[in-house]
Amino acid sequence: MVLVTGGTGLLGSHLLFKLVNDNIEVRALYRTSEKLDQVKKIFGYYSPNANILFEKIDWIKADILDIPSLELAFIEVTHVYHCAAYISFNPSDFKLLERINREGTANVVNMCIALGVKKLCHVSTIGAIGRPISNKKATEETEWGRQHANPYAITKHLAEMEVWRGAQEQLQTVIVNPGVILGPGFWESGSGTFFKTASKGYPFYPPGGSGFITVADVTRSMINLMNSKITGERFILVAKNLSYKEILGSITFTMGKKVPSKELKMWQLQIGKFADQIRNLVTRKPRTITNSTIYGLQHPTKFDNSKAIDALKFDFEPLDEVIKFSAQLFLEEHS
Template sequence: MVLVTGGTGLVGSHLLLKLSMDHEKIRALYRSKDKLAQVKKIFSYYSDNSTTLFNRIDWVQGDILDIPSLENALKNITHVYHCAAYISFNPSDFKKLERINREGTANIVNICIAEGIKKLCHVSTIGTIGRTLNGEQADEETEWIRQNTNPYAITKQLAELEVWRGAQENLEVVIVNPGVILGPGFWNSGSGSFFTTAAKGYNYYPPGGSGFVTINDVTNIMIALMNSDIYNERFILVAKNLTYEQILKKIALAMDKKPPTKALKFWQLKIGKIADIIKNILTGSPRTITKNTIYGLKHPTTFNNEKIKNTLGMEFDSLDEQIKFSSKLFISEHS
């Protein structure tokens, strides 16, 4: 039986769908029952038999910071997909990020070792891949430096160190480092915000760019790696490097909206950072523009995906098809 943590998130819900379709014996960890409705909705995007697929999963309430609940969830498990994480780029959230992302991962690793788990797949981020300053693409060996890095990436790098500690204690591990994951259903967070933004028809787009990948590729690769003899390796999962102008244009056109045509200037972003701080203080809304955010926009990095392509002998899915599919669902839910 396999265990999926973070089963109610974008990666976790899509991973559970594929595992259920493959008739795997699955257990999934969840924190609150209200999040399960979102998983059912995700399943319904892809199957008319979504209720049956959902009911194949052994749902266990728990938390990666609650060791007794984790010990219970890991009983009779052979493989663990660790998708759970807390995402925030607000520096004031560092302690919470560190506790959930590093300490939570340490708990997973420790119990995997104690229970004799065969293999652990840890979902990280390209934020833990080092930046290049010479225009070359970054790969899995590019040195990572903490300076000018957002707090989320810092805590995910600390989480990776916990996974490598487990590898030293004979736990077989694989780490995936996805770029921005394009997929439907979570419109107010992560890549979903690109669809929400494009739908509003803004004229401006941010400078810089990132690596992008479809949710289908991410989950297929995770399963392929877990079913293989490959272990103690990490892999960048990026189908294509795009500017934010390019990705927003693609999404806007898929929604039949006017694409943005004007680049935000860095002085505008600095003013936006101040407004963002004030809004955060007054309303408690998440920070979206920080000093490290602006640095990342000013110094974008592109990513090399050859390692995973050569290891699995694969090619990545079309981003355009995923954008069309997700845009159609967005429109149907917001019309």
């Protein structure tokens, strides 16, 4: 039995589709029934038999912070894909981020050790990869530092430390550090916000950039690593390093919108940060522009994916097709 935590998110739902479509016996955690509808929607993007595939999953209502429910979910489980995480870049959310991302991961690791799980695949982030001092690309071995890191990246680094602890206690583990994951369905978070922003036809784009990868390539990499003899390793999963101008330009062009041509200046970002703070105080909506955000835009990191290519023996798929597919779905759902 394979267990997937975070099965109702972008990556988790796509991973579940791939597993059940390959006739793998799988169990998944959920917290609220409303999120299950989102998974069904994702399945419907790829198969006319979405409901049949969805019903193959053994859904367990559980929380990675709730040990009793987690114990029930782990019964007869042999392999675990740990995708669950709380994502926020708001400094005031640090305690909650640490509790879910670090403590929750510690609970998963402890359960794996106690119940003899054969292998754990932990999903981290490129934010937990160190920043190189020079203009070289960051690798899995680049030293990580807390300075200028956002709260989410800090807590995901702490979560990785829990996984390495498990590895020292003889648990077979692999860690993946994906870049920005491109895929459809979750338009209010992650890469979905790129499509939402692009649809508005703004003339501005932020400076900097990041590493990008399709959701299909992340799931394929995770399954290949889980089925391999590789253990005690981490892998950067990035298909291509792109500037935000390039990625937003590609999405806006696909949507038939005018490509943004004006880079946001530092003074505009600082005003945006101040406005974001006011919006957070008034509406309690999460902050999106912080000091660490601005630093990251000013000092973008490029990532080396050669270790993953060598280990997995495949080339990452081009981003254009998933951008086109996702943009089409976004436009259909927001017509």
